[in-house]
Amino acid sequence: MLDPRLNRGWTEKIMKKVLVATINLYQKTLSPDHGWFSARHPGGFCKYQPSCSEYSKQAIEKKGVATGVAISIWRILRCNPWSQGGADQLK
Amino acid sequence: MSSFFTQILFIPIYNLLMFLVGTVPGHQVAVAIILLTIIxxxxxxxxxxxxxRSMIELQKIQPEMTAVREKYKKDQKMMSQEMMALYKKHKVSPFGSCLPLIIQLVVLIIFYRVIMIGFNADHFNLLYSFIKHPSSINLIFWGVNVSKPNLWVLPLLAGALQFIQTKMMPQPPATKNATDPMVAMNKQMIYFFPLITIFIARSLPAGLAIYWVITSLVMILQQWYINNKYDLGFIGRFPAVAIAKLPEYTLEPDANPDGTEKPEYKKERAKGVEITVRKRKL
Structure with a gap:
C-alpha cells in the first residue's frame, strides 16, 4: 500500500498541472486580456492588475490547489462592477 | 458542494423559468427562455x-499607451506607474469585470441542466410552493423542439449574429508600429469565432441556441447604441489618425540605453527619516 500522504502529494501535483494548463489554454484563446481579442482592450480588460486569470494561476502555483482555488474565487467575486479595481498583487 | 450550487443557482432559475412558462401565452418554453435571457x-x-464605454475611451488613448509601453519595456514598475498617470490624465481606467462573464457561463450551464432534466411533471417537486405548476408545457416553437439540437437555422443564426456583434466592437486606431501579433490574431478570430459558435450550437439543445441568439441580438443593439454615441458608425471604426499626429515611440535622452529609467525613491526615504527622528525626541 502506498502511504496516503504520498498519494495526496501526487494528486495535488496532477490537479495543479491540470488547473494551470486550463488557465493557460483560456489565456491563449477566450481571455479578453491575453487571448484572441486582447488587441481590442489596449489597457487590459480586467479592472485588476494582474488580471483574474493571471492572479489565479499564480495563486494555484504558489499556494497549492485548495488555497489557490479559494483565493481565486474570492478574487473573481471582487472583480464585479461595483468594486474599485487597480493594482492587486498576490500576497 | 454540488447540492449547494443546486440550491443557490439551479433551483431559483428553474423556478423562474417554470413561472414564465406558466405565465406566457401558449405555455411556450422557447418564449420563456427568450424572456429570461432578456431579463x-x-x-x-x-x-x-x-x-x-471604458473600452472605447481606452482605445482612444491607445497610441499614447503604446508609447509608454515601448519606453519602459524593461521596467515593469515604471511602466505601470506611467500607465496609471496616463489613466488619471484622461480620467479613464479599465472597467471590465470578470464576474459578469462567469455569470453568463453559469447561466448557460444551468439552462443546459434545466433543459436536460426535461420539462415534465417529475421535477415539479423542485418548484417553490408559491409558483403555480404550469398546466401544460409546449416544447415546440415554430417547428423547433427546444430540447433537441437544431441543426441549421438556429446555429447559423447564432453564428451570423455573433459575427456581426464581434465586427461591431470597435478596434483601437491603427498605430505606426502595429506589429502586435495579437492584432492579426484578432482579425482572423472575427471570422473563426462564429464558426466555433455554429459547431457548438449544433450539438446543444435548441433552447441554448435560442439563448445564444437572443444574447447576441441584445448585445448588437447595445453596441449599436454605444457606437452611435461615439460617432463610430455601425461597424465601429475609429476615424483614421494621421501618422504625423501619433506620438514618437522613442526613448527620452535621459533614459538608460536598455529602456529603463530609474525612479526617484529619495524623497520618500527622506520623509521616513524625519518621522523616526521626531519619534525619538518624544
Whole structure:
C-alpha cells in the first residue's frame, strides 16, 4: 500500500498541472486580456492588475490547489462592477 | 458542494423559468427562455454599457499607451506607474469585470441542466410552493423542439449574429508600429469565432441556441447604441489618425540605453527619516 500522504502529494501535483494548463489554454484563446481579442482592450480588460486569470494561476502555483482555488474565487467575486479595481498583487 | 450550487443557482432559475412558462401565452418554453435571457441582459445592462464605454475611451488613448509601453519595456514598475498617470490624465481606467462573464457561463450551464432534466411533471417537486405548476408545457416553437439540437437555422443564426456583434466592437486606431501579433490574431478570430459558435450550437439543445441568439441580438443593439454615441458608425471604426499626429515611440535622452529609467525613491526615504527622528525626541 502506498502511504496516503504520498498519494495526496501526487494528486495535488496532477490537479495543479491540470488547473494551470486550463488557465493557460483560456489565456491563449477566450481571455479578453491575453487571448484572441486582447488587441481590442489596449489597457487590459480586467479592472485588476494582474488580471483574474493571471492572479489565479499564480495563486494555484504558489499556494497549492485548495488555497489557490479559494483565493481565486474570492478574487473573481471582487472583480464585479461595483468594486474599485487597480493594482492587486498576490500576497 | 454540488447540492449547494443546486440550491443557490439551479433551483431559483428553474423556478423562474417554470413561472414564465406558466405565465406566457401558449405555455411556450422557447418564449420563456427568450424572456429570461432578456431579463438577465437587462440586469447586466448597466455594467456592460459602462465596460464598453471604458473600452472605447481606452482605445482612444491607445497610441499614447503604446508609447509608454515601448519606453519602459524593461521596467515593469515604471511602466505601470506611467500607465496609471496616463489613466488619471484622461480620467479613464479599465472597467471590465470578470464576474459578469462567469455569470453568463453559469447561466448557460444551468439552462443546459434545466433543459436536460426535461420539462415534465417529475421535477415539479423542485418548484417553490408559491409558483403555480404550469398546466401544460409546449416544447415546440415554430417547428423547433427546444430540447433537441437544431441543426441549421438556429446555429447559423447564432453564428451570423455573433459575427456581426464581434465586427461591431470597435478596434483601437491603427498605430505606426502595429506589429502586435495579437492584432492579426484578432482579425482572423472575427471570422473563426462564429464558426466555433455554429459547431457548438449544433450539438446543444435548441433552447441554448435560442439563448445564444437572443444574447447576441441584445448585445448588437447595445453596441449599436454605444457606437452611435461615439460617432463610430455601425461597424465601429475609429476615424483614421494621421501618422504625423501619433506620438514618437522613442526613448527620452535621459533614459538608460536598455529602456529603463530609474525612479526617484529619495524623497520618500527622506520623509521616513524625519518621522523616526521626531519619534525619538518624544
Amino acid at each position: 438577465i441582459r437587462i440586469i447586466l445592462l448597466p455594467t456592460s454599457l459602462k465596460a464598453s
